[in-house]
Amino acid sequence: MAKSLGISSQTLHNWVKADAAGRLCDVAGKTISADQMEIARVKAELARTRTERDILKKGGGVFCEGVAVRYAFIERHRKVWPVAAQCRALNVNASGFH
DSSP states (O other), X not given: OHHHHXXXXXXXXXXXXXXXXXXXXXXXXXXXXXXXXXXXXXXXXHHHHHHHHHHHHHHGGGGGSOHHHHHHHHHHTTTTSOHHHHHHHTTOOHHHHO
């Protein structure tokens, strides 16, 4: 679950522990409800989905090409979108790109 949220497993563990103790709060110190947490999760997921959609709209043609062409696309657009998001959308390994 932590990986899908983009956080460390220890952070997730700390959040679960704080929630069980009733001490889960935001940066300003206000208590966070389950609904607010779900809204934040959905907003983050929507942002990731929009980014991946934009990447695929622009680079959909590189799927028919080899991995080297995909890496070249990522290199050309690394200032537009995060490399990790591009690698995920184009189905290539980020470590192979680096």
